[in-house]
Amino acid sequence: MSKAFKVELHTRDGQQLGFDCAPDENVLAAAARQGLSLPAMCRSGSCGVCRGHCQDGAIELGPHSPEALSEADRQRGETLLCSSYPRSDLVVAVDVDLAGIQAPPPVEREATVAVVEPVGGEVVNLVLLLSPDPNGDASVSFEVGQYMELTLPDSGVTRAYSIANTPNWEGRLEFYIRLQPEGHFSHWLRQAKAGDHLKIRGPFGHFSLDESSLAPRWFVAGGTGLAPILAMLRWMGEMGAMQPTRLYLGLNRESDRFAQAELAGLQAILPGLRQVLCVWHPQGEWQGFVGNPAEALKRDLAESLAAGKSPDIYLCGPPAMVAACEAVASALGLPAAKIHSERFLPSN
Amino acid sequence: MFCYQCEQTARSADSLGCASARGNCGKDATTSDLQDLLIHEVKGLAVHARRARELGSPQREAGQFMLYALFTTLTNVNFNPARFTQLINQANQLRDTVQAACEQAGGAALEPLAGAAAFVPASDIEALLAQAPEAAITAGIEQLGEDVIGLRALVLYGLKGVAAYAHHARMLGQESDEVYAEMERLLAFLADEPSDAGQLVNEALAVGQLNLQVMALLDAGNTGRFGHPQPGQVRTTPVVGKAILVSGHDLVDLEALLEATQDQGIHVYTHGEMLPAHSYPELKKHPHLIGNYGGAWQDQQSEFAAFPGPVLMTSNCIIEPQPAYRQRIFTSGPVGWPGVRHIENHDYSTLIAAARALPGFKDEPAAQHITTGFGRDAVLGVADQVIDAVKAGAIKHFFLVGGCDGAAPGRNYYSDFVEQTPQDTVVLTLGCAKYRFNQQDHGAIGTIPRLLDMGQCNDSYSAIKVAAALAEAFDCELNELPLSMVLSWFEQKAAAVLLTLLALGVRNIRLGPTLPAFITPPVLAKLVEAFNIQPLTTPEADLAAALQGKVA
Numbered sequence: 082m083s084k085a086f087k088v089e090l091h092t093r094d095g096q097q098l099g100f101d102c103a104p105d106e107n108v109l110a111a112a113a114r115q116g117l118s119l120p121a122m123c124r125s126g127s128c129g130v131c132r133g134h135c136q137d138g139a140i141e142l143g144p145h146s147p148e149a150l151s152e153a154d155r156q157r158g159e160t161l162l163c164s165s166y167p168r169s170d171l172v173v174a175v176d177v178d179l180a181g182i183q184a185p186p187p188v189e190r191e192a193t194v195a196v197v198e199p200v201g202g203e204v205v206n207l208v209l210l211l212s213p214d215p216n217g218d219a220s221v222s223f224e225v226g227q228y229m230e231l232t233l234p235d236s237g238v239t240r241a242y243s244i245a246n247t248p249n250w251e252g253r254l255e256f257y258i259r260l261q262p263e264g265h266f267s268h269w270l271r272q273a274k275a276g277d278h279l280k281i282r283g284p285f286g287h288f289s290l291d292e293s294s295l296a297p298r299w300f301v302a303g304g305t306g307l308a309p310i311l312a313m314l315r316w317m318g319e320m321g322a323m324q325p326t327r328l329y330l331g332l333n334r335e336s337d338r339f340a341q342a343e344l345a346g347l348q349a350i351l352p353g354l355r356q357v358l359c360v361w362h363p364q365g366e367w368q369g370f371v372g373n374p375a376e377a378l379k380r381d382l383a384e385s386l387a388a389g390k391s392p393d394i395y396l397c398g399p400p401a402m403v404a405a406c407e408a409v410a411s412a413l414g415l416p417a418a419k420i421h422s423e424r425f426l427p428s429n
Numbered sequence: 430m431f432c433y434q435c436e437q438t439a440r441s442a443d444s445l446g447c448a449s450a451r452g453n454c455g456k457d458a459t460t461s462d463l464q465d466l467l468i469h470e471v472k473g474l475a476v477h478a479r480r481a482r483e484l485g486s487p488q489r490e491a492g493q494f495m496l497y498a499l500f501t502t503l504t505n506v507n508f509n510p511a512r513f514t515q516l517i518n519q520a521n522q523l524r525d526t527v528q529a530a531c532e533q534a535g536g537a538a539l540e541p542l543a544g545a546a547a548f549v550p551a552s553d554i555e556a557l558l559a560q561a562p563e564a565a566i567t568a569g570i571e572q573l574g575e576d577v578i579g580l581r582a583l584v585l586y587g588l589k590g591v592a593a594y595a596h597h598a599r600m601l602g603q604e605s606d607e608v609y610a611e612m613e614r615l616l617a618f619l620a621d622e623p624s625d626a627g628q629l630v631n632e633a634l635a636v637g638q639l640n641l642q643v644m645a646l647l648d649a650g651n652t653g654r655f656g657h658p659q660p661g662q663v664r665t666t667p668v669v670g671k672a673i674l675v676s677g678h679d680l681v682d683l684e685a686l687l688e689a690t691q692d693q694g695i696h697v698y699t700h701g702e703m704l705p706a707h708s709y710p711e712l713k714k715h716p717h718l719i720g721n722y723g724g725a726w727q728d729q730q731s732e733f734a735a736f737p738g739p740v741l742m743t744s745n746c747i748i749e750p751q752p753a754y755r756q757r758i759f760t761s762g763p764v765g766w767p768g769v770r771h772i773e774n775h776d777y778s779t780l781i782a783a784a785r786a787l788p789g790f791k792d793e794p795a796a797q798h799i800t801t802g803f804g805r806d807a808v809l810g811v812a813d814q815v816i817d818a819v820k821a822g823a824i825k826h827f828f829l830v831g832g833c834d835g836a837a838p839g840r841n842y843y844s845d846f847v848e849q850t851p852q853d854t855v856v857l858t859l860g861c862a863k864y865r866f867n868q869q870d871h872g873a874i875g876t877i878p879r880l881l882d883m884g885q886c887n888d889s890y891s892a893i894k895v896a897a898a899l900a901e902a903f904d905c906e907l908n909e910l911p912l913s914m915v916l917s918w919f920e921q922k923a924a925a926v927l928l929t930l931l932a933l934g935v936r937n938i939r940l941g942p943t944l945p946a947f948i949t950p951p952v953l954a955k956l957v958e959a960f961n962i963q964p965l966t967t968p969e970a971d972l973a974a975a976l977q978g979k980v981a
């Protein structure tokens with residue numbers, strides 16, 4: 082790729098943002114790649130929504146409709162960002178405020194413990210209620226699949242945990258956290274009680290649902306990698322999603338089972354959900370699948386693909402499990418665009 | 430996918446229409462194909478429903494479904510492919526029900542039906558999408574040519590507009606078997622794959638006639654439920670406090686929301702085509718219907734992002750929700766977007782919870798206002814003054830400048846046109862195109878404001894009634910009035926309104942900013958010959974022509 086040019090974007094409310102744009106990349110796409118969602122509709126030079134004003138620099142305009150941008154408009158420096166390819170560094174003004182083009186930036190908020198209780202398998206369910214943000218917004222807004230950073234008040238210890246519930250207006254966040262024998266955060270969790278305070282910052286992360294896909298959705302979780310997947314499944318329930326859906330949950334032993342009430346609750350909101358519990362080293366009279374989730378995925382995905390059904394798969398858990406599942410899916414020919422994953426490591 | 434139903438469809442030297450992975454409206458190819466399949470199903474359902482009606486067993490539920498299903502396929506209404514798979518299944522089940530009713534009413538001697546009426550959608554999504562070419566608007570173009578396909582599109586798109594208005598009317602308790610029967614007839618006509626251009630033009634005008642009936646129903650629904658619009662000022666600047674923004678066209682949704690938010694300390698703002706709500710007595714009586722926010726639909730991405738509360742989208746036009754507000758926009762009725770919360774049965778509890786949680790407006794700039802509410806009752810209430818002003822030469826000409834707005838800069842034509850209208854002329858307006866010129870002071874002729882906002886696009890019915898009354902007062906034909914129509918179209922309701930005007934014999938309409946891509950040059954030539962319908966040139970030239978009597 083040729084050297085990228087610098088684009089300086091000036092918003093209506095006087096803010097300035099900078100990003101890189103390669104000569105063969107349009108300004109709208111470059112902005113999107115760097116997390117800026119500029120107003121746009123057709124993305125092909127026809128509708129005129131992504132209009133900007135080039136205040137400095139040279140642009141080569143790609144194909145566009147004269148209805149969307151006339152020659153007179155061009156002479157005045159107007160441009161369509163979806164058809165604008167930089168030929169120098171650029172200064173571009175857009176008629177929109179910064180808040181309109183940036184996903185809400187992560188903010189730090191105070192949180193109060195509402196619930197902290199063991200839910201089996203050395204896992205704790207932590208429910209927090211957030212105080213309003215500096216702007217007075219009491220809601221909590223995020224994409225299902227994202228995570229938050231939690232910071233303990235005294236030690237300053239910070240850990241990232243995936244959110245297990247859906248965006249809501251009460252400022253309520255739910256987490257499933259496995260207690261680590263030597264973990265600093267685990268030590269705090271063992272003693273935490275309702276009313277305790279901590280700081281929280283977020284949301285972060287790009288693990289998210291492809292909501293416009295009609296393909297079956299298969300979720301594969303390892304241990305507390307279930308948390309963001311629980312959020313996705315709950316969101317699908319709220320949305321009334323109809324896709325055939327499966328959940329493969331991998332555990333080392335039967336005794337590691339946790340959040341069973343929540344998993345049973347999923348069946349009420351997603352009646353067609355098929356749950357497959359994969360126990361790697363069963364120690365009792367285990368009747369279910371024996372092995373890791375990658376093995377279960379391999380068995381079922383091969384069968385599904387042979388039947389012409391190509392699911393979207395969502396993977397979250399320890400890196401080894403995610404890598405094994407990705408390898409299985411790729412080897413069976415599932416396109417990379419249909420594989421969505423998030424890895425996590427236990428921290429102490 | 431192939432779609433050329435709206436004004437902003439892709440146009441290049443080689444081809445017309447959106448035919449890539451994503452249309453210019455943001456509709457992806459899967460959704461577009463599923464919409465085609467749903468329309469195919471609806472045509473088939475109409476054939477069965479028509480037969481049931483002929484057998485003395487009319488199926489009102491089928492008619493209601495047709496309205497709703499067609500409404501979901503209008504531009505900027507529903508982008509959720511999952512919703513279309515459900516509707517396709519629902520259409521198929523309903524067809525079975527209607528078929529059973531036919532068998533019960535007609536006995537076993539019924540002829541088997543073919544084409545769309547016998548279409549069986551595959552249960553599997555991949556197989557279903559493989560059936561889409563059969564249902565495409567361009568199916569058969571190689572044999573029939575672009576003119577016939579374009580005329581079929583004209584009939585279908587007009588019917589989509591009729592369906593949207595009829596659905597709104599139904600929500601207000603106004604429906605008619607006569608309307609359902611004509612919808613069934615026209616859809617069954619399309620299901621029969623017509624190829625006679627003359628017949629297609631006649632049926633397009635029949636769509637226009639049907640739309641007149643439907644707009645009358647909607648007018649009766651609106652005025653019956655909310656009273657006649659009254660002229661008045663609407664605040665366009667925010668007021669400190671919690672806030673909900675309502676966009677789209679559905680006044681019933683707005684009424685239900687106003688009732689649900691009564692005494693809750695939440696202000697309700699209108700957006701886009703909801704502006705005329707402020708003129709209806711039974712809506713404006715709610716003090717928390719506080720004002721109008723923003724402009725026409727195409728600016729929603731920046732306006733919704735800046736609005737400090739939840740947004741309810743009740744009908745078109747929704748465009749891709751930006752991350753800044755994706756979690757706080759809600760849809761209702763026929764509207765949908767994947768991953769956006771949908772409200773059913775006027776249950777606004779989540780929306781209200783969102784409004785309480787979100788910051789609301791904290792600052793209150795100096796108040797500004799615009800005027801609306803000149804429905805036919807208000808205008809005809811001062812008809813004597815208007816007629817006297819015309820006779821005295823104080824009003825030389827009327828312009829109807831209205832319709833849809835859009836993003837294309839060519840639409841500046843309309844604001845330039847209105848700005849240049851002489852002081853002894855009156856401009857009637859409706860639809861969201863007015864946001865280009867309704868903030869300016871255009872003055873008055875005596876006590877009559879020079880700019881009269883008649884309401885939503887469906888209030889074209891009011892404009893037609895006013896024009897008819899003026900023609901009667903001056904004892905002349907509609908086309909002999911000193912009235913010029915300069916219309917702006919974007920989506921299919923505008924197509925229905927245009928067909929109504931043509932069906933009424935209105936000539937010399939200026940239509941823009943571009944002509945429909947589905948109207949081929951030979952068809953346009955026929956329309957020019959019959960109605961002298963004309964494209965826009967420049968505001969100066971078109972205005973001069975209108976005032977010299979070359980137009981109107």
